[in-house]
Amino acid sequence: MANLNINIGDLQLKNPVMTASGTFGYGTEYSDFMDISRIGGIIVKGTTLRERQGNPYPRLAETPSGMLNAVGLQNKGVDYFVNNIYPTIKDVDTNVIVNVSGSEVSDYVATAEKLNGLDKIPAIELNISCPNVKEGGMAFGTSCVSAVQVVGAVRKVYKKTLIVKLSPNVTDITEIARAVEAEGADSVSLINTLLGMAIDAKRRKPVLSTITGGLSGPAVKPVALRMVWQVAKAVKVPVIGLGGIMTATDAIEFMLAGASAIQIGTANFIDPAVCVKVIEGIESYLNDNNFSSVKDIIGALEV
């Protein structure tokens, strides 16, 4: 039996499969469908300093092999998370990781500080790549200067594993990856959604209330895979790959490209039990191909 353990900084994963923020609620939504403690890590909803109502409806457009969302970080704020949600999820026997977002550097810092004290939250993922909010969000992740500011500031106050989630809406993602690595990020995760748009030709209106939204799903997989490949060569910290993963084969492709772990997002909507299937599929692949550890396939692409 192949060993599926993977470490991301100090974070110990029982397997490389995590859930992508914003697609898995707080985990409990999926517990009817599978044993969620089997998942390597659960990255919960984007959390901000203060409560956010998110964007108006409609927030969703279906696209060829994908979807656009414009949720806009709806959440009840970090205090509510700490007081009301954390107690209900802290005993899930896996890593619960909080995805943190903000409109100002100080928001990120304040939110990270509050999460730093939570025993059962071993890591946070800094979302500097949300395309669906007017201020902050993606703006931080599309220039090295601002990415460095926010990561540097959070690194000072946050002592556990710090993952930084990168935006694909950039000319050179390796530049940003290297910049946040230099600021002390323990890992980078990519990709967040691609900025896209849908139009209803009949009504001559945008489908989304915000006109543009974030594209996810299999449609983006080729772009995500390319970026993971580029970033894995550019940085020394472990890379977490995501974008359009639907099957174990997809997950394996990301790991071959250089990802140490992967996240599953949109696929959860199509099959709420997909995470365990991917874990099992990776295990079979390793066994069938005589790999003793999942580490053996990280970056193992023959080029």
Next chain:
Amino acid sequence: MANLNINIGDLQLKNPVMTASGTFGYGTEYSDFMDISRIGGIIVKGTTLRERQGNPYPRLAETPSGMLNAVGLQNKGVDYFVNNIYPTIKDVDTNVIVNVSGSEVSDYVATAEKLNGLDKIPAIELNISCPNVKEGGMAFGTSCVSAVQVVGAVRKVYKKTLIVKLSPNVTDITEIARAVEAEGADSVSLINTLLGMAIDAKRRKPVLSTITGGLSGPAVKPVALRMVWQVAKAVKVPVIGLGGIMTATDAIEFMLAGASAIQIGTANFIDPAVCVKVIEGIESYLNDNNFSSVKDIIGALEV
């Protein structure tokens, strides 16, 4: 009957439907399937100063709702085009436009100069966005400085309609669009392919000989639509929209987002007669919605 005429600079199109470079050969390949003179404009293969063999096989990977290609500008060079191909296509009763690529600014200039003399070529499209060549190509289109260099230099020697084809692999496409507009481009066309990658998990090898390739087809439509929307607001010259157009409805979406004309690429492979269907579909839409001219829907999105 709605009027379908559109002008792009001095270029007069009988309708806004063109074919995308590299997907329609020299046009004649499709003449068994439809009357190609009905198409508004035929943009022929990427042409370079000297003959190019392109990249090794494999050059193609199928992806969810799309494909990756790594052709790498295989063509026999501009002299061969002028002497051998031009004579066979110059009498097609539509606009034949040459897509021009190069590895150095001087290549672009020399190629454009040779094409400037051809009577029946009313326009060229400068490809500063090919992701499949090592030198030049996309590199020119991902920084304002280099885009300005090549467009400025070609503008000096090329007197007819100059279209510049933009790369979507950038942080801010409007910046590049404005820069090339300032250098005298008569129009911008977008998007070229998104840089992507495909992996064969079984063989643990990249699918393409070049590892990465260009993503096209419906998968990229949401990104293309968003970029056309952004660029149409940012520049005054007409915008030509493309990326994943399969149907008349798709084409209309691009025009509502601000495109004055559109190009059809990958869809030609699925249905070699798609261009005339799109033309007819646009005409029906205009008639059904009481628009007297196709110009009425350009940028007519209600936001």
Next chain:
Amino acid sequence: MKKFILDLIVKENVRVNKQYVLLILTADEALPPMLPGQFVEVKVENSPNTFLRRPISINYVDYKKNELWLLVQIVGDGTLKMSELKENDSVNLILPLGNTFTLPEKKDSKILLVGGGVGTAPLLYLGAYLKENGYPCSFLLGGRSKDNLLQLCDFESIGEVLATTEDGSFGEKGFVTQHSVLNKIKFDAIYTCGPTPMMKAVAEYAKRTNTFCEVSLENTMACGIGACLCCVTDTTEGHVCVCTEGPVFNIEKLKW
């Protein structure tokens, strides 16, 4: 309520008319408990244009026959493919999803179920459920013409059926909110599902007459289980998910 991912079997696909099919699904194992107002998320196979699951209301559950009924209106590729399902085909569902209607306290309440178009789908199961629990109810169904009134016989077997058609081909001529019963009887509870303009008109009537009223909303959905936050509606409590806090809402809570 515990949710399941199940592969059900098509027992029968009844062509109701050009636009509608009734899918009668079954399974080897007993179907789990489901409440009126709840819905399922259908995985559509063989449809390149259908990436996400499709939400469909629970039209009826026959526990004795172990049948789940879905009434499907063909509007796009996803529903078209559902309508082409054949006997013994397998179809993957997540169920049961969403909340349910709030029943009145008193069994002798005057209850009206108002439906239009495919919105009548959840009302059949609601009516049957009310009846089973000892609540008599009446139906007020609206459509463009008689052809658009679906499952009339099924409704009639449960309670009184009132109707309006725009062309007068059945029941009273006009819209549901113009039906004479609304001037004659003061109902204790109204439950409604149908096109938004219809539900808004019903809600207005309920507010005017101070009647308890719940509406069942539609919305575009991705997950159906409260994970994605794509399906919100604006309420007095802010944005809430239609898939978990709805689809059934008291009109007092909506910002209509």
Next chain:
Amino acid sequence: MKKFILDLIVKENVRVNKQYVLLILTADEALPPMLPGQFVEVKVENSPNTFLRRPISINYVDYKKNELWLLVQIVGDGTLKMSELKENDSVNLILPLGNTFTLPEKKDSKILLVGGGVGTAPLLYLGAYLKENGYPCSFLLGGRSKDNLLQLCDFESIGEVLATTEDGSFGEKGFVTQHSVLNKIKFDAIYTCGPTPMMKAVAEYAKRTNTFCEVSLENTMACGIGACLCCVTDTTEGHVCVCTEGPVFNIEKLKW
């Protein structure tokens, strides 16, 4: 040759074995002329994983019955969906595509057609075409076991059939290039289609024995008509498109 986009009708879908089906297609109008070695591009419907058309060789054309035969090996989603086509289903094809084999000048030439796996598909039509034009030919077919030798009866009705199987269950045991006939007879022309290693071995034999030899290549294709330049193979003349300058190539031209 003029190319067409045609909707053909499935007249019969013959299950050859677990891995193979034979699609017999027809049309109301007379099928256009097609040559051996040419192929069609099939549009696969209802398959979310199949975006591009799929190239399939012309297996046989029966102009009298107005039938086009396609022999399909199920390897992925596209060919699986093709294998599920039912009588009277419509299937959209672009045809005829590619070049053809070069026939010898002399009718009494000794001709051998060597095929393996699904690569025997174009050889049936080539054999029939040769026969019709007065050229006798022999077939040398290879497979893992007898089950893998397809359409044996059809081949036998055209000419002599020699075979090799890896397990010896039919013909001689071994690979096609080990067949004894190759040591006994000096052929004037060899045409081959099958797995690349097999074709390379045949080409080597042909070169060694100085025999005229054409191979039919496979390749991943997008357009099938020479427009996209995705399907190149490396030749003495540089990169050329398999879909237009092939699929049939003289081995002298290939860089094997």
